[in-house]
Amino acid sequence: MSSSTPSNARPSRVTTTRLAELKAAGERIVMITAYDAPGARLADAAGVDSILVGDSLGMTVLGYDSTLPVTMDDMVRATAAVSRGTSRALVVADLPFLSYQVSVEDAVRNAGRLLAEGGAQAVKLEGGSEVADLVGILVDAGIPVVGHVGLTPQSVNVFGGYKTQGKDVEGALTLVDDCLALEAAGACAVVLELVPAELAALVSEELTIPTIGIGAGAGCDGQVQVFHDVLGLGDFTPRHARRFAEIGEAIIAAIAAYAGEVRTGEFPAEGQLSHLDEAVLAELERALPLTESED
Numbered sequence: 001m002s003s004s005t006p007s008n009a010r011p012s013r014v015t016t017t018r019l020a021e022l023k024a025a026g027e028r029i030v031m032i033t034a035y036d037a038p039g040a041r042l043a044d045a046a047g048v049d050s051i052l053v054g055d056s057l058g059m060t061v062l063g064y065d066s067t068l069p070v071t072m073d074d075m076v077r078a079t080a081a082v083s084r085g086t087s088r089a090l091v092v093a094d095l096p097f098l099s100y101q102v103s104v105e106d107a108v109r110n111a112g113r114l115l116a117e118g119g120a121q122a123v124k125l126e127g128g129s130e131v132a133d134l135v136g137i138l139v140d141a142g143i144p145v146v147g148h149v150g151l152t153p154q155s156v157n158v159f160g161g162y163k164t165q166g167k168d169v170e171g172a173l174t175l176v177d178d179c180l181a182l183e184a185a186g187a188c189a190v191v192l193e194l195v196p197a198e199l200a201a202l203v204s205e206e207l208t209i210p211t212i213g214i215g216a217g218a219g220c221d222g223q224v225q226v227f228h229d230v231l232g233l234g235d236f237t238p239r240h241a242r243r244f245a246e247i248g249e250a251i252i253a254a255i256a257a258y259a260g261e262v263r264t265g266e267f268p269a270e271g272q273l274s275h276l277d278e279a280v281l282a283e284l285e286r287a288l289p290l291t292e293s294e295d
Helices: 016-024 037-046 072-084 104-116 129-140 153-159 169-185 197-206 227-231 247-264 278-287
Strands: 029-033 050-053 090-094 122-124 145-150 189-193 211-214 222-225
Touching: 016 029, 016 090, 029 227, 037 050, 037 072, 050 072, 072 090, 072 104, 104 122, 104 129, 129 145, 129 169, 145 169, 169 189, 169 197, 197 211, 222 227
Parallel strands: 029 050, 029 222, 050 090, 090 122, 122 145, 145 189, 189 211, 211 222
Antiparallel strands: none
16 A cells, blocks of 8 residues: 555644744744634635634624623533644634633633533633643643733723833833743744834844744744634724735625625526426326316
8 A cells, every 4th residue: 555645535633732833944924813613714724823712703703892701601502613724733722712711620621621522632721820820720731822921902091092012121121021832831822912113023032932923023933813814804994914915805895796686687597597397297287176267
């Protein structure tokens, strides 16, 4: 039997170890969010390295104005859908607000759900030195962890809005310490959100684990962006994002065209129909009661 891989074999899944290899080789890591199987399938086919099932689904999919209302059940359901839509990308799932802050037991249980029920290969949680011990416990339990520092959306009310973090010396040094604490605890990567580009570049050089930036400049080892921002599916595009297509406008045009053809009777046309056999139709017409007209 040939030892070569069959042409129809599923591609091997990107692992957390592979992310470290990409950093060591100086190759940029590509991450994007997804929240359902169709979106994940498209991202996977595009060749991204990792898909983040972000609690940003609260705003992009569920219609909330923040990530705070997102529940564990929301995250497990979305993560399972994304996992079913992928075969190659590393799936990372967010631990939502209050799923890990209350107790270690809650954190381990909920993180385990994202792997066991959701099919994720890693979880992400927000915080630095204050969650380092928890990161170590999760890693010891066999749960890979991605950290998240800088602007942490679950703490938006503490920050007083979505503001760049680490802009002064004290804040910058704290962020560096947080990243080093996460690395020492066993985190496999860290997301840097809304951090000055120069600081993010310094942190990326200091750490042996990969940094994934969002609004943190090109000096990071990789980038993550929100699916809807990249494709132009939202009404608002943050400064740190870029619309690489205007899929939203294309969707509106397509639905408007569909609506127009329904109203004119052009749709459905012959190509969208099936027909009864003439003999079956004749027998059916004989079997149906006749409607007699009234004089």
